[in-house]
Amino acid sequence: MEKCTIIKVGGKIVEEEETLTALLAEFAKVDGNKVLTHGGGRSATKIAAQLGIETKMVDGRRITDAAMLDVVTMVYGGLVNKKIVARLQSMGMNAIGLTGADLSYMLSDKRPVKTVDYGFVGDVKQVDANALGRLIDAGAIPVLAPLTHDGKGNLLNTNADTIAGEAAKALATMYEVTLTYCFEKKGVMRDQEDENSVIPVITPALYEELKSDGIIVDGMIPKIDNAFAALAAGVKQVRITRADDLEGGTVIVNQ
């Protein structure tokens, strides 16, 4: 099985010239098949404000009414995505920007209204790994915007972490997949104050130990739980690292 690396970076990194340039230089070094997934929330909030559209968040999630859906379609699918694609092309990487509607590679359902109506937000229900695989096998580098579609003509705003995870799980049927999540720290650390305390590898046994010792706490727990869920679904390894060190950080494996 060939390898394929799926890298997810947040909006902050791709929206600022300096960090974007650093990321793309790191991304260029990643060998073999690769996929980039990006956010863009800060730009969406900024453009929305300039258009007089108020951004409403509940528990860190954007409420996407019809006007906000137009904004995220413009910003994620157009501005952020196509700028990255043009930059990658200039570096000799054959990028292609995609939303879930393109080739219908990622289909979702509009999130049902429970206590909160998130609006035009998608919960992924189906990924066409072959649609991505054909592009990858032809040497292309998919650049995935955080948008899916419902198959009924509507785009849906979809969390970029979810896009990365779902793409990784689907591609795991065709490739040996590494799923890399970039965040602001160098990796999972033994000591939050010590940048040199990155834990290089976390196995299920070590994870239990680190949790009971109180070393892994709070927001890191759902991140690692999600990583193990991806591994359980066939992803070979999950990496948690900083965008300037895509081959470093912490690798999470099943054994």
Next chain:
Amino acid sequence: MEKCTIIKVGGKIVEEEETLTALLAEFAKVDGNKVLTHGGGRSATKIAAQLGIETKMVDGRRITDAAMLDVVTMVYGGLVNKKIVARLQSMGMNAIGLTGADLSYMLSDKRPVKTVDYGFVGDVKQVDANALGRLIDAGAIPVLAPLTHDGKGNLLNTNADTIAGEAAKALATMYEVTLTYCFEKKGVMRDQEDENSVIPVITPALYEELKSDGIIVDGMIPKIDNAFAALAAGVKQVRITRADDLEGGTVIVNQ
């Protein structure tokens, strides 16, 4: 050689719900391989105004400074393009939205400054027919936004008629291409007041006759000259018609 139809529609048609729905229904009826190319100028002007960015035109061409480039990247590459893609997918057509940067299928040079500085506007210099051909042969329907790139990391605003013409010429090496330009009339007419006077076929000999008889005048002359240039470059036929009648109108052929 397989057939391939490339249809260009202006912004007005794809930006309004009613005309978009009618267009897509007509587009669905077109047999075989097909490509859709769209504009989006009205939406760009509207969004730019909402963002406090003034639209400047010279001879009907948009001046594209850095702020306007962001607007057209958002509107053409994101809002207009992805909405069309999602709609086509809902109708069972396997659309994929592209700018020239995607797969680097269309490369251009920033237009040199002569009497007018058009800003970030591209003059097409190279089309990768294979990049489009591979998608088409896999059953996909490319939806082309009026944006290209310079290979140095910059997107460039590019006239949608030019995108359609250049794509058609490049694809003519692989397919028997029909290039269809939609405009507001039913076709090239003998009598501008009579909708039933559409000329079904124009050959070079008939074109000379119609010009000398004063039947083809003004703005229709460059349109038909462009059509003959496309035919000279290998396109099989050029059609000029209304968006609600994609198989009708006037067909321009070389013999």
